[in-house]
Amino acid sequence: MQGKKFYQEKLFIQFQLSDYIPQDNFYKKLKDIIDFDFLYTLTSKYYGSQGQKSIDPVVFMKLMLVGYLENLNSDRRIISTSRMRMDILYFIGYDLDEELPWHSTLSRTRQLYGEEVFTSIFKCILKQCVERGLVSGKKQAVDSVFVKANASLTSMVEKEVLDDALVYTQELINNEEEVPIRKLPLKDRKVKRSNKTHISPADPDSRMSVKPGKVTRLNYLAQVSVDTRKHVITHIQAFQSDKGDAYCLPELVHHVHNNLKETGLQLREILxxxxxxxxxxxKFLSENNIIAYIPNSGKYKxxxxxxxxxxxxxxxxxSQGKLLTFRHFRTDSHNTYKIYKTSVKDCKNCPLKGNCANSVGVKALEDTISKHLYDEMHLRMKTLKGIKMRKLRSSTVEPVIGTLVNFTAMSKVLTKGIKLANKCMVMAAVAYNLKKLVLTNKTPLQKLxxxxxTYLKGITDFLREWLFNHTAYIL
Ligand code: SF4
Structure with missing residues (x-):
């Protein structure tokens, strides 16, 4: 007989949220693993002793995590999604009929807390990963990715215009007059923009940058370090996107070293x-006794x-036996070079002069003052281990960056300023590491x-062989 479901909404129901969350639910497991109670002490300095009660710091951090775990790039969506999900409500400690915090509270609290609050959470989760045996500390693979800033190229203005605008704004504040604001954006003018001449008033910390084959955007640069054992993130940091990777490396390695040292691990190799x-x-890596596996750039010979x-x-x-002696140094933004030259007299009658000497009639060669380090690296990268490390780097850090960008809401920051961008990146890394923690948190039976x-397979193989031999003997 065909059934038909009638729905009559009940006025009163008996309901307990925890009864409806399965044991294997991700947020249920996460709630059991993390303990953010230390946040109450850490954030107490940001609050006074009187007035209206703030959002609970632990609830705030859990809502932040939900955003990254669910790949939600907006505070409004974090709240609306949490309201509709029983497991998230259970995770943040709210009942079905409780009103969730207002979305703008998340934005204000994110600005209120200093970066040390977010890095403390990162270190707390990293410590748990180390205790669970997920981090060896020895080898770290590093790479970077552009993260889109919350500003548009069309909003960029010339730096002097911005200075004028700031003075003008100050004048308005001082005189408290209602004067129409001058139009500053240069989107209709055909001006070549660059980081030297232009700046975005919407987010002055963002910088223009471009990856080959992609469009130019205002970005931040996320530098990521990943442990090679189980791909746990050991450090993440926001830099301005016009800074090169080589420029960021010493600071990145310094923080990775400190993070690992706090958990009792020692950094030895960088890929x-x-x-x-x-x-x-x-030079920095050599002075700090860190073995690096970094291929030399194309210009190196x-x-x-x-x-x-x-x-x-x-x-x-x-080849003609003439000497190119050291003459002087040349310095650019990355390196200092040693210049070697012949004299005009040496090359004057040489048959190879046309292809070899320059317009002045001398041959000049230049080497960086760190050539011995480049040579060492060249030889190291040619060894079997060097080839293996090159592959290990790409298979370790690139999937992690892909996951951060595509599944952990790190394709774009919706905040302004490098400090807030850094907080967002740190929380994305915390969410990533937490997934690792939860997925490796197996019960004793699952571990066995x-x-x-393997044991049962061994017994089966033995029995099969025994039966085969004995049957053959009987026959
Ligand atoms: S032109 Fe070149 S090959 Fe000839 S003497 Fe000068 S440096 Fe040597």
Missing amino acids: ADNGYSSGKAL FNRDGFTYDKSNDSYIC RPKII
Whole structure:
């Protein structure tokens, strides 16, 4: 007989939220793992002793995490999604009929708390990952990604115009007059913008940057360090996107080293791509006894065709036996170079002069002052271990960055300023590490399962062989 469901809403029901959350629910497991009670002490300095009660700091942080775990890039969506999900309500400690905090409270609280609150949570979760054996600390793979800033290129203004605007705004405040605001954006003017000449008043910390094949945008640069054992993030930091990877490396390594040291681990090896290669970066790593696996950039040459280096005299000898002696240094933003030259007299009658000497009639070569470090790296990257480390880097850090950008709400920051961008990136990394923690938090029976399966398989194989042998004997 065909049934038909009638719905009559009940006025009163007996309901307990925890009864409806399955044991294997992600948020149920997460609630059991994390303990954010230390936040009450850590954030107490941001509140007075009187007045209206604030949002609970633990509820705030849990709502932030929900945003990153559910890939929600807006405070409104965090609240609306949480309202509709029983498991999230259970996680944040709200009942079905309780009113959730207003979405703008999240934004204000995010601005109120200092960066140390967010980094403390990151370190707390990292410590738990270390205790669970998910982090070795020894090898760290690093890479970076552009994260779109909350500002548009069309809003950029010339730097002097912005200075004028700030003075003008101050005048308005001082005189308290209602004067129409001057139009500043330059979107209709055909002006070539650059980070040197233009700035975004919407987010002055953001910078123009572009990846090959992509459009130019205002971005921040997220630098990420990932442990090679189980791909746990050991540090994440926001930089201005016009800073090169090599420039960021020393600061990044310094923080990774400190984070690991606090958990009793020691950083020994850094794996990175050739964007991180520079004389300063290699010198920093060498001075701190960290073994790096960073391919040299394309300009580097191990040998120079037709020229032999004479280490004892610090000079080059050309194929015609003429000496290129060291003359002077040249410095740019990344490196300091040593310049070697012949004299005009040496090259004057040389048959190779047309292809070899410059317009002045001399041959000049330049090497960075860190050439010995580049040479060491060149030889290290050619070893079997170097080839293996190159593959390990890409298979470790690139999937993590992909997950952060595509599934952990880190494709764009909806805040303004580098400090808030950093807080957002840190929370995205916390959400990522928490997923690792929950997924590896197995019951004793689950941990034993692979061993039991191997044991049973062994018995089955033995019995099959025994039966085969004995049956054959009987026959
Ligand atoms: S041009 Fe000068 S540096 Fe070049 S091969 Fe001749 S002598 Fe040597």
